[in-house]
Amino acid sequence: MAAVAGLTTWFNQRTIDELNDMHVEARRKTGETGIAETSDRVARSIASSVALPVANNTYGDVKPIVDTALAGEKRISWLVVRDGTGTVIYATSTAPVADKLASFDRLLSDGEKQGDVTHAKIAGTDWVYGSTMRVGETRVGGVRMGVSTEDLEADLRNSLAEANARTRAAATKAWIVSGVVLLIGIILAALQGVRLARPIRALTIQAQKIAGGDLDSRVPEDRGDELGVLARTFNLMANEISDLLREQATKVSLEKEMELARQVQQAMLPPDKLDGHGSFKIVGYCQPASSCGGDWWTYHKLSNGRMLLVLGDATGHGIHSAMIAATARGAVEALSGIDERLLTPEQVLRAIDSAIRQVGDHNVLMTAFAAVFDSTNGILHYANAGQNFPYVIKLGQTGILEDASIIAASGNPLGDRNIAVEIRRGSLQLRVGDLFLVFTDGVVERSNSTGKLFGDRRLRSTLTGQPLRDGPGLVTLRDFLVKTIDDYGEGSLPEDDITFVLCQYDPASDASAQGRGAA
Secondary structure, eight states: OHHHHHHHHHHHHHHHHHHHHHHHHHHHHHHHHHHHHHHHHHHHHHHHHHHHHHHTTOGGGHHHHHHHHHTTOTTEEEEEEEETTSOEEEEOTTOOOHHHHHHHHHHHHTSEEETTEEEEEEETTEEEEEEEEEETTEEEEEEEEEEEOHHHHHHHHHHHHHHHHHHHHHHHHHHHHHHHHHHHOHHHHHHHHHHHHHHHHHHHHHHHHHHTTOOSOOOOOOOOSHHHHHHHHHHHHHHHHHHHHHHHHHHHHHHHHHHHHHHHHHHHSOOSSOEEETTEEEEEEEEOSSSSOSEEEEEEEOGGGEEEEEEEEESSOSHHHHHHHHHHHHHHHHHHHHOGGGOOHHHHHHHHHHHHTTSSSSOOOEEEEEEEEETTTTEEEEEEEBOOOOEEEEEOTTSBEEEEEEOOOOOOOBTOTTSOOOOEEEEEEOOTTOEEEEEOHHHHTOBOTTOOBOHHHHHHHHHTTOBOOSHHHHHHHHHHHHHHHHHHTTTOOOSSOEEEEEEEEOHHHHHHHHHHHHO
Protein backbone atom coordinates (compact mmCIF):
# COMPACT_ATOMS: atom_id res chain seq x y z
CA MET A 1 0.00 0.00 0.00
CA ALA A 2 2.88 2.37 0.80
CA ALA A 3 4.51 1.59 -2.55
CA VAL A 4 1.22 2.18 -4.39
CA ALA A 5 0.65 5.45 -2.53
CA GLY A 6 4.20 6.62 -3.30
CA LEU A 7 3.91 5.71 -6.97
CA THR A 8 0.55 7.46 -7.22
CA THR A 9 2.00 10.57 -5.62
CA TRP A 10 4.99 10.56 -7.97
CA PHE A 11 2.78 10.13 -11.04
CA ASN A 12 0.45 12.84 -9.77
CA GLN A 13 3.31 15.30 -9.27
CA ARG A 14 4.85 14.54 -12.65
CA THR A 15 1.54 15.03 -14.47
CA ILE A 16 0.88 18.29 -12.67
CA ASP A 17 4.41 19.54 -13.48
CA GLU A 18 3.90 18.79 -17.16
CA LEU A 19 0.56 20.57 -17.18
CA ASN A 20 2.08 23.54 -15.36
CA ASP A 21 4.82 23.76 -17.98
CA MET A 22 2.26 23.61 -20.78
CA HIS A 23 0.18 26.36 -19.13
CA VAL A 24 3.22 28.60 -18.56
CA GLU A 25 4.33 28.17 -22.18
CA ALA A 26 0.84 29.04 -23.42
CA ARG A 27 0.80 32.16 -21.24
CA ARG A 28 4.29 33.09 -22.48
CA LYS A 29 3.20 32.95 -26.13
CA THR A 30 0.05 34.95 -25.39
CA GLY A 31 2.02 37.54 -23.38
CA GLU A 32 4.75 37.91 -25.99
CA THR A 33 2.11 38.39 -28.71
CA GLY A 34 0.45 41.13 -26.66
CA ILE A 35 3.77 42.85 -25.95
CA ALA A 36 4.71 42.68 -29.64
CA GLU A 37 1.40 44.22 -30.71
CA THR A 38 1.69 46.99 -28.09
CA SER A 39 5.33 47.73 -28.98
CA ASP A 40 4.50 47.78 -32.70
CA ARG A 41 1.69 50.24 -32.02
CA VAL A 42 3.89 52.48 -29.83
CA ALA A 43 6.75 52.51 -32.38
CA ARG A 44 4.35 53.31 -35.21
CA SER A 45 2.63 56.04 -33.13
CA ILE A 46 5.90 57.74 -32.11
CA ALA A 47 7.24 57.64 -35.68
CA SER A 48 4.01 59.19 -36.98
CA SER A 49 3.92 61.85 -34.22
CA VAL A 50 7.51 63.09 -34.56
CA ALA A 51 7.76 62.83 -38.36
CA LEU A 52 6.49 66.36 -39.00
CA PRO A 53 8.70 68.08 -36.36
CA VAL A 54 11.73 66.21 -37.72
CA ALA A 55 10.86 67.12 -41.31
CA ASN A 56 10.50 70.79 -40.27
CA ASN A 57 13.74 70.68 -38.18
CA THR A 58 11.80 71.65 -35.04
CA TYR A 59 13.72 69.15 -32.92
CA GLY A 60 12.66 70.84 -29.70
CA ASP A 61 9.13 69.51 -30.23
CA VAL A 62 10.35 65.91 -30.34
CA LYS A 63 11.11 65.36 -26.64
CA PRO A 64 7.63 66.41 -25.29
CA ILE A 65 5.95 64.18 -27.87
CA VAL A 66 8.16 61.19 -27.03
CA ASP A 67 7.87 61.72 -23.26
CA THR A 68 4.09 61.76 -23.54
CA ALA A 69 4.07 58.63 -25.69
CA LEU A 70 6.38 56.75 -23.27
CA ALA A 71 4.41 57.67 -20.15
CA GLY A 72 3.34 54.47 -18.45
CA GLU A 73 5.20 52.23 -20.93
CA LYS A 74 7.41 50.36 -18.45
CA ARG A 75 8.52 47.73 -20.95
CA ILE A 76 10.28 50.30 -23.18
CA SER A 77 13.86 50.42 -21.88
CA TRP A 78 15.27 53.01 -24.32
CA LEU A 79 14.38 55.01 -27.43
CA VAL A 80 16.34 56.85 -30.13
CA VAL A 81 15.03 59.23 -32.82
CA ARG A 82 17.19 59.91 -35.88
CA ASP A 83 16.70 62.21 -38.85
CA GLY A 84 16.95 61.23 -42.51
CA THR A 85 20.78 61.40 -42.42
CA GLY A 86 21.03 58.98 -39.50
CA THR A 87 21.92 61.71 -36.96
CA VAL A 88 20.49 61.12 -33.48
CA ILE A 89 18.23 64.04 -32.54
CA TYR A 90 16.75 62.51 -29.40
CA ALA A 91 17.72 59.64 -27.14
CA THR A 92 16.69 58.48 -23.68
CA SER A 93 19.33 58.28 -20.98
CA THR A 94 19.40 54.51 -21.25
CA ALA A 95 19.95 54.51 -25.04
CA PRO A 96 22.84 52.33 -26.32
CA VAL A 97 26.06 53.79 -27.70
CA ALA A 98 26.56 54.30 -31.44
CA ASP A 99 28.35 50.97 -32.04
CA LYS A 100 25.65 49.05 -30.23
CA LEU A 101 22.94 50.95 -32.10
CA ALA A 102 24.63 50.06 -35.40
CA SER A 103 24.59 46.38 -34.47
CA PHE A 104 20.86 46.70 -33.73
CA ASP A 105 20.35 48.20 -37.22
CA ARG A 106 21.98 45.12 -38.71
CA LEU A 107 19.68 42.88 -36.70
CA LEU A 108 16.62 44.83 -37.93
CA SER A 109 17.68 44.35 -41.56
CA ASP A 110 16.87 40.66 -41.11
CA GLY A 111 14.02 41.22 -38.66
CA GLU A 112 10.29 40.67 -39.02
CA LYS A 113 8.60 43.53 -40.88
CA GLN A 114 5.03 44.74 -40.36
CA GLY A 115 4.44 47.73 -42.64
CA ASP A 116 6.92 50.47 -41.63
CA VAL A 117 7.79 48.69 -38.34
CA THR A 118 10.47 45.98 -38.00
CA HIS A 119 11.46 44.08 -34.86
CA ALA A 120 14.13 41.57 -33.94
CA LYS A 121 15.23 39.79 -30.77
CA ILE A 122 18.49 40.99 -29.22
CA ALA A 123 19.21 38.45 -26.48
CA GLY A 124 17.44 36.96 -23.50
CA THR A 125 14.26 38.97 -22.91
CA ASP A 126 15.25 42.09 -24.90
CA TRP A 127 13.89 43.13 -28.33
CA VAL A 128 14.64 46.03 -30.64
CA TYR A 129 12.01 47.79 -32.76
CA GLY A 130 12.56 50.11 -35.71
CA SER A 131 10.02 52.34 -37.46
CA THR A 132 10.39 54.57 -40.49
CA MET A 133 9.18 58.16 -40.20
CA ARG A 134 7.45 59.46 -43.29
CA VAL A 135 5.76 62.65 -44.35
CA GLY A 136 3.55 61.57 -47.21
CA GLU A 137 5.73 59.26 -49.29
CA THR A 138 8.99 60.92 -48.15
CA ARG A 139 11.17 59.20 -45.54
CA VAL A 140 12.39 61.79 -43.01
CA GLY A 141 14.04 59.60 -40.37
CA GLY A 142 13.61 56.61 -38.14
CA VAL A 143 12.89 55.47 -34.59
CA ARG A 144 14.76 52.72 -32.71
CA MET A 145 13.23 51.36 -29.50
CA GLY A 146 14.31 48.76 -26.97
CA VAL A 147 11.66 46.57 -25.35
CA SER A 148 12.13 44.18 -22.40
CA THR A 149 9.87 41.26 -21.55
CA GLU A 150 11.53 40.68 -18.19
CA ASP A 151 8.33 41.55 -16.32
CA LEU A 152 6.48 38.85 -18.27
CA GLU A 153 9.21 36.31 -17.50
CA ALA A 154 9.14 37.31 -13.83
CA ASP A 155 5.38 36.86 -13.73
CA LEU A 156 5.71 33.46 -15.38
CA ARG A 157 8.42 32.43 -12.92
CA ASN A 158 6.19 33.48 -10.02
CA SER A 159 3.25 31.61 -11.51
CA LEU A 160 5.38 28.51 -12.00
CA ALA A 161 6.74 28.80 -8.48
CA GLU A 162 3.21 29.07 -7.10
CA ALA A 163 2.10 26.08 -9.15
CA ASN A 164 5.10 24.08 -7.96
CA ALA A 165 4.30 25.07 -4.40
CA ARG A 166 0.77 23.83 -4.81
CA THR A 167 2.13 20.64 -6.33
CA ARG A 168 4.45 20.12 -3.39
CA ALA A 169 1.58 20.84 -1.00
CA ALA A 170 -0.55 18.29 -2.77
CA ALA A 171 2.30 15.79 -2.62
CA THR A 172 2.69 16.43 1.11
CA LYS A 173 -0.99 15.83 1.66
CA ALA A 174 -0.73 12.67 -0.38
CA TRP A 175 2.10 11.38 1.82
CA ILE A 176 0.04 12.18 4.93
CA VAL A 177 -2.85 10.32 3.42
CA SER A 178 -0.49 7.43 2.75
CA GLY A 179 0.46 7.36 6.40
CA VAL A 180 -3.17 7.42 7.43
CA VAL A 181 -3.84 4.62 4.99
CA LEU A 182 -1.18 2.51 6.65
CA LEU A 183 -2.67 3.20 10.07
CA ILE A 184 -6.38 2.77 9.48
CA GLY A 185 -6.25 -0.10 7.05
CA ILE A 186 -6.59 -1.36 3.56
CA ILE A 187 -10.17 -0.27 3.11
CA LEU A 188 -9.62 3.42 3.88
CA ALA A 189 -6.38 3.30 1.89
CA ALA A 190 -8.22 1.94 -1.14
CA LEU A 191 -10.95 4.59 -0.86
CA GLN A 192 -8.40 7.38 -0.54
CA GLY A 193 -6.34 6.08 -3.44
CA VAL A 194 -9.42 6.06 -5.66
CA ARG A 195 -10.29 9.62 -4.58
CA LEU A 196 -6.85 10.90 -5.57
CA ALA A 197 -6.43 8.86 -8.71
CA ARG A 198 -9.77 9.75 -10.32
CA PRO A 199 -9.14 13.48 -11.12
CA ILE A 200 -5.56 12.74 -12.16
CA ARG A 201 -6.78 10.03 -14.47
CA ALA A 202 -9.36 12.42 -15.90
CA LEU A 203 -6.63 14.99 -16.59
CA THR A 204 -4.40 12.33 -18.15
CA ILE A 205 -7.19 11.08 -20.39
CA GLN A 206 -7.99 14.66 -21.40
CA ALA A 207 -4.34 15.31 -22.25
CA GLN A 208 -4.36 12.22 -24.47
CA LYS A 209 -7.54 13.39 -26.18
CA ILE A 210 -6.00 16.80 -26.90
CA ALA A 211 -2.92 15.11 -28.30
CA GLY A 212 -5.26 13.08 -30.55
CA GLY A 213 -7.08 16.23 -31.79
CA ASP A 214 -10.22 16.09 -29.59
CA LEU A 215 -10.65 19.62 -28.17
CA ASP A 216 -14.37 19.41 -27.32
CA SER A 217 -14.35 17.28 -24.15
CA ARG A 218 -13.62 18.85 -20.75
CA VAL A 219 -12.68 17.58 -17.28
CA PRO A 220 -14.97 18.21 -14.25
CA GLU A 221 -14.26 21.47 -12.38
CA ASP A 222 -16.25 20.75 -9.21
CA ARG A 223 -13.25 20.17 -6.93
CA GLY A 224 -12.23 22.95 -4.55
CA ASP A 225 -8.56 22.00 -4.10
CA GLU A 226 -5.47 22.49 -6.26
CA LEU A 227 -6.60 19.74 -8.63
CA GLY A 228 -9.82 21.70 -9.21
CA VAL A 229 -7.77 24.84 -10.01
CA LEU A 230 -5.61 22.79 -12.33
CA ALA A 231 -8.69 21.28 -13.98
CA ARG A 232 -10.13 24.76 -14.65
CA THR A 233 -6.78 25.93 -15.99
CA PHE A 234 -6.55 22.85 -18.17
CA ASN A 235 -10.03 23.45 -19.60
CA LEU A 236 -9.17 27.11 -20.23
CA MET A 237 -6.04 26.03 -22.11
CA ALA A 238 -8.10 23.62 -24.23
CA ASN A 239 -10.54 26.45 -25.05
CA GLU A 240 -7.67 28.70 -26.15
CA ILE A 241 -6.16 25.99 -28.33
CA SER A 242 -9.56 25.33 -29.90
CA ASP A 243 -10.03 29.04 -30.66
CA LEU A 244 -6.58 29.26 -32.22
CA LEU A 245 -7.27 26.24 -34.45
CA ARG A 246 -10.59 27.72 -35.59
CA GLU A 247 -8.90 31.02 -36.41
CA GLN A 248 -6.22 29.16 -38.35
CA ALA A 249 -8.86 27.24 -40.30
CA THR A 250 -10.68 30.48 -41.11
CA LYS A 251 -7.42 32.05 -42.29
CA VAL A 252 -6.65 29.08 -44.55
CA SER A 253 -10.16 29.23 -46.02
CA LEU A 254 -9.81 32.95 -46.67
CA GLU A 255 -6.45 32.45 -48.35
CA LYS A 256 -7.98 29.82 -50.65
CA GLU A 257 -10.81 32.19 -51.56
CA MET A 258 -8.31 34.98 -52.26
CA GLU A 259 -6.29 32.69 -54.51
CA LEU A 260 -9.45 31.69 -56.39
CA ALA A 261 -10.38 35.37 -56.82
CA ARG A 262 -6.86 36.06 -58.11
CA GLN A 263 -7.17 33.24 -60.67
CA VAL A 264 -10.54 34.57 -61.85
CA GLN A 265 -9.19 38.11 -62.18
CA GLN A 266 -6.10 36.96 -64.08
CA ALA A 267 -8.33 34.95 -66.42
CA MET A 268 -10.23 38.16 -67.25
CA LEU A 269 -7.06 39.86 -68.51
CA PRO A 270 -5.83 39.44 -72.09
CA PRO A 271 -3.17 36.73 -72.62
CA ASP A 272 0.41 37.85 -72.04
CA LYS A 273 1.45 36.80 -75.56
CA LEU A 274 1.94 39.13 -78.53
CA ASP A 275 -1.16 39.88 -80.61
CA GLY A 276 -1.88 42.09 -83.57
CA HIS A 277 -4.70 43.62 -85.59
CA GLY A 278 -4.27 45.55 -88.80
CA SER A 279 -1.11 47.62 -88.56
CA PHE A 280 -0.88 47.38 -84.79
CA LYS A 281 0.90 44.90 -82.51
CA ILE A 282 0.06 44.82 -78.81
CA VAL A 283 1.31 43.15 -75.62
CA GLY A 284 0.72 44.00 -71.96
CA TYR A 285 1.61 43.20 -68.35
CA CYS A 286 -0.49 43.32 -65.16
CA GLN A 287 0.79 42.36 -61.70
CA PRO A 288 -1.39 43.04 -58.60
CA ALA A 289 0.34 44.15 -55.40
CA SER A 290 -1.70 41.63 -53.36
CA SER A 291 -3.80 38.59 -54.19
CA CYS A 292 -6.21 40.78 -56.14
CA GLY A 293 -5.75 44.24 -57.61
CA GLY A 294 -7.58 47.24 -59.00
CA ASP A 295 -5.58 47.47 -62.26
CA TRP A 296 -6.99 46.04 -65.49
CA TRP A 297 -6.71 46.38 -69.24
CA THR A 298 -8.40 44.99 -72.32
CA TYR A 299 -8.52 45.46 -76.07
CA HIS A 300 -11.04 44.72 -78.83
CA LYS A 301 -10.42 44.16 -82.54
CA LEU A 302 -12.85 46.33 -84.52
CA SER A 303 -13.74 46.44 -88.21
CA ASN A 304 -11.51 47.99 -90.90
CA GLY A 305 -8.34 47.27 -88.94
CA ARG A 306 -9.32 49.47 -85.98
CA MET A 307 -8.53 48.42 -82.40
CA LEU A 308 -9.88 49.62 -79.03
CA LEU A 309 -7.53 49.70 -76.01
CA VAL A 310 -8.78 50.43 -72.46
CA LEU A 311 -6.71 50.60 -69.24
CA GLY A 312 -8.03 51.39 -65.74
CA ASP A 313 -6.82 51.72 -62.16
CA ALA A 314 -9.31 51.48 -59.27
CA THR A 315 -8.49 53.04 -55.92
CA GLY A 316 -6.25 50.81 -53.76
CA HIS A 317 -5.88 47.07 -54.25
CA GLY A 318 -7.45 43.90 -52.86
CA ILE A 319 -10.88 42.27 -53.19
CA HIS A 320 -12.80 45.57 -53.14
CA SER A 321 -10.69 47.11 -55.91
CA ALA A 322 -10.82 43.89 -57.93
CA MET A 323 -14.62 43.96 -57.84
CA ILE A 324 -14.63 47.56 -59.05
CA ALA A 325 -12.20 46.64 -61.84
CA ALA A 326 -14.43 43.72 -62.87
CA THR A 327 -17.47 46.03 -62.94
CA ALA A 328 -15.62 48.51 -65.18
CA ARG A 329 -14.41 45.80 -67.54
CA GLY A 330 -17.93 44.37 -67.68
CA ALA A 331 -19.25 47.78 -68.75
CA VAL A 332 -16.77 47.81 -71.67
CA GLU A 333 -17.73 44.27 -72.67
CA ALA A 334 -21.43 45.11 -72.49
CA LEU A 335 -20.94 48.22 -74.62
CA SER A 336 -18.95 46.29 -77.23
CA GLY A 337 -21.72 43.72 -77.48
CA ILE A 338 -24.36 46.35 -78.33
CA ASP A 339 -22.90 48.30 -81.23
CA GLU A 340 -19.32 48.76 -82.41
CA ARG A 341 -20.09 52.37 -83.25
CA LEU A 342 -20.53 53.12 -79.54
CA LEU A 343 -16.91 52.18 -78.84
CA THR A 344 -15.50 55.69 -79.03
CA PRO A 345 -12.89 56.48 -76.34
CA GLU A 346 -15.10 59.06 -74.63
CA GLN A 347 -18.23 56.88 -74.71
CA VAL A 348 -16.27 53.93 -73.23
CA LEU A 349 -15.06 56.03 -70.30
CA ARG A 350 -18.54 57.43 -69.68
CA ALA A 351 -19.94 53.88 -69.62
CA ILE A 352 -17.33 52.92 -67.02
CA ASP A 353 -18.19 56.00 -64.94
CA SER A 354 -21.90 55.19 -65.04
CA ALA A 355 -21.25 51.58 -63.96
CA ILE A 356 -18.97 52.22 -60.97
CA ARG A 357 -20.97 55.19 -59.63
CA GLN A 358 -23.64 52.70 -58.57
CA VAL A 359 -21.26 50.36 -56.67
CA GLY A 360 -21.12 50.48 -52.85
CA ASP A 361 -22.14 53.11 -50.31
CA HIS A 362 -19.10 55.32 -50.90
CA ASN A 363 -17.49 57.00 -53.88
CA VAL A 364 -15.31 54.56 -55.76
CA LEU A 365 -12.75 56.29 -57.94
CA MET A 366 -11.01 54.94 -61.02
CA THR A 367 -8.56 56.54 -63.41
CA ALA A 368 -8.88 55.25 -66.97
CA PHE A 369 -7.57 55.73 -70.49
CA ALA A 370 -9.21 54.61 -73.75
CA ALA A 371 -7.92 54.78 -77.30
CA VAL A 372 -8.96 53.65 -80.77
CA PHE A 373 -6.13 52.92 -83.25
CA ASP A 374 -6.95 53.25 -86.96
CA SER A 375 -4.76 51.04 -89.21
CA THR A 376 -5.85 52.80 -92.41
CA ASN A 377 -4.21 56.12 -91.55
CA GLY A 378 -2.27 55.59 -88.28
CA ILE A 379 -4.46 58.04 -86.36
CA LEU A 380 -4.90 57.50 -82.61
CA HIS A 381 -8.12 58.83 -81.04
CA TYR A 382 -7.95 58.87 -77.24
CA ALA A 383 -9.71 59.98 -74.06
CA ASN A 384 -8.20 60.29 -70.58
CA ALA A 385 -9.87 60.41 -67.15
CA GLY A 386 -7.13 61.07 -64.60
CA GLN A 387 -4.73 58.39 -65.89
CA ASN A 388 -0.95 58.96 -66.12
CA PHE A 389 0.09 60.63 -69.36
CA PRO A 390 0.93 57.99 -71.99
CA TYR A 391 4.07 58.15 -74.15
CA VAL A 392 4.71 57.91 -77.87
CA ILE A 393 8.30 56.85 -78.58
CA LYS A 394 9.79 57.37 -82.03
CA LEU A 395 11.58 54.46 -83.75
CA GLY A 396 14.79 55.53 -85.51
CA GLN A 397 15.91 54.33 -88.93
CA THR A 398 18.33 51.87 -87.28
CA GLY A 399 15.49 50.17 -85.39
CA ILE A 400 16.36 51.85 -82.05
CA LEU A 401 13.78 53.68 -79.95
CA GLU A 402 14.70 57.36 -79.72
CA ASP A 403 12.63 60.36 -78.62
CA ALA A 404 9.73 59.98 -76.19
CA SER A 405 6.85 62.49 -76.22
CA ILE A 406 4.00 62.79 -73.74
CA ILE A 407 0.29 62.83 -74.60
CA ALA A 408 -0.57 65.57 -72.09
CA ALA A 409 -4.34 65.15 -71.75
CA SER A 410 -6.03 64.35 -68.49
CA GLY A 411 -9.31 64.79 -66.61
CA ASN A 412 -10.87 63.92 -63.29
CA PRO A 413 -11.17 60.26 -62.13
CA LEU A 414 -14.36 58.35 -62.83
CA GLY A 415 -16.98 57.33 -60.27
CA ASP A 416 -17.07 60.52 -58.15
CA ARG A 417 -20.73 61.14 -57.29
CA ASN A 418 -20.06 64.70 -56.11
CA ILE A 419 -18.77 66.15 -59.38
CA ALA A 420 -19.58 65.77 -63.04
CA VAL A 421 -17.21 63.59 -65.00
CA GLU A 422 -14.60 65.53 -67.02
CA ILE A 423 -12.86 63.61 -69.80
CA ARG A 424 -10.05 65.02 -71.94
CA ARG A 425 -9.99 63.72 -75.50
CA GLY A 426 -7.89 64.23 -78.61
CA SER A 427 -6.21 62.58 -81.57
CA LEU A 428 -2.66 61.98 -82.71
CA GLN A 429 -1.02 61.00 -85.98
CA LEU A 430 1.34 58.06 -85.41
CA ARG A 431 4.44 57.60 -87.54
CA VAL A 432 5.57 54.27 -88.91
CA GLY A 433 7.27 52.27 -86.15
CA ASP A 434 6.02 54.51 -83.31
CA LEU A 435 5.69 52.77 -79.93
CA PHE A 436 2.73 53.73 -77.74
CA LEU A 437 2.97 53.13 -73.96
CA VAL A 438 0.12 53.52 -71.46
CA PHE A 439 0.60 52.61 -67.78
CA THR A 440 -0.81 52.94 -64.25
CA ASP A 441 0.79 54.89 -61.43
CA GLY A 442 2.14 51.69 -59.85
CA VAL A 443 4.89 51.66 -62.52
CA VAL A 444 6.38 55.08 -61.78
CA GLU A 445 5.65 54.87 -58.03
CA ARG A 446 7.62 51.62 -57.54
CA SER A 447 10.06 52.43 -54.72
CA ASN A 448 13.41 51.00 -53.70
CA SER A 449 14.72 50.32 -50.19
CA THR A 450 15.42 54.03 -49.62
CA GLY A 451 11.90 55.06 -50.59
CA LYS A 452 12.94 56.68 -53.90
CA LEU A 453 10.39 56.24 -56.70
CA PHE A 454 11.08 54.75 -60.14
CA GLY A 455 9.65 57.86 -61.78
CA ASP A 456 8.64 58.97 -65.29
CA ARG A 457 12.16 60.03 -66.30
CA ARG A 458 13.64 56.61 -65.46
CA LEU A 459 10.75 54.94 -67.31
CA ARG A 460 11.47 56.92 -70.49
CA SER A 461 15.22 56.37 -70.27
CA THR A 462 14.64 52.62 -69.81
CA LEU A 463 12.79 52.39 -73.13
CA THR A 464 14.79 54.81 -75.26
CA GLY A 465 17.89 53.27 -76.75
CA GLN A 466 16.32 49.80 -76.89
CA PRO A 467 16.00 47.89 -80.19
CA LEU A 468 12.55 47.17 -81.65
CA ARG A 469 12.97 45.56 -85.05
CA ASP A 470 10.20 42.92 -85.18
CA GLY A 471 7.16 41.48 -83.40
CA PRO A 472 9.08 39.30 -80.90
CA GLY A 473 11.11 42.41 -80.08
CA LEU A 474 7.97 43.93 -78.52
CA VAL A 475 7.73 40.96 -76.12
CA THR A 476 11.46 41.26 -75.36
CA LEU A 477 10.97 44.96 -74.62
CA ARG A 478 8.04 44.14 -72.31
CA ASP A 479 10.09 41.57 -70.40
CA PHE A 480 13.06 43.97 -70.17
CA LEU A 481 10.86 46.69 -68.64
CA VAL A 482 9.38 44.23 -66.12
CA LYS A 483 12.86 43.07 -65.05
CA THR A 484 14.09 46.67 -64.74
CA ILE A 485 11.17 47.60 -62.48
CA ASP A 486 11.62 44.46 -60.35
CA ASP A 487 15.37 45.02 -59.99
CA TYR A 488 14.74 48.60 -58.92
CA GLY A 489 12.52 47.37 -56.07
CA GLU A 490 15.48 45.38 -54.68
CA GLY A 491 13.32 42.41 -53.74
CA SER A 492 10.75 44.41 -51.75
CA LEU A 493 7.04 43.88 -52.39
CA PRO A 494 5.35 46.57 -54.53
CA GLU A 495 2.91 48.82 -52.71
CA ASP A 496 0.60 49.24 -55.72
CA ASP A 497 -0.50 47.23 -58.75
CA ILE A 498 1.80 47.46 -61.79
CA THR A 499 0.22 47.50 -65.27
CA PHE A 500 1.40 48.74 -68.66
CA VAL A 501 0.59 48.09 -72.33
CA LEU A 502 2.92 48.42 -75.35
CA CYS A 503 1.42 49.00 -78.82
CA GLN A 504 3.40 49.57 -82.03
CA TYR A 505 2.20 51.04 -85.32
CA ASP A 506 3.75 48.76 -87.95
CA PRO A 507 2.06 49.02 -91.39
CA ALA A 508 4.68 46.64 -92.83
CA SER A 509 3.33 43.77 -90.71
CA ASP A 510 -0.19 44.52 -91.95
CA ALA A 511 0.96 44.48 -95.57
CA SER A 512 2.79 41.20 -95.03
CA ALA A 513 -0.30 39.64 -93.49
CA GLN A 514 -2.45 40.81 -96.43
CA GLY A 515 0.12 39.45 -98.88
CA ARG A 516 0.09 36.05 -97.23
CA GLY A 517 -3.72 36.10 -97.27
CA ALA A 518 -3.80 36.90 -101.00
CA ALA A 519 -1.29 34.13 -101.74
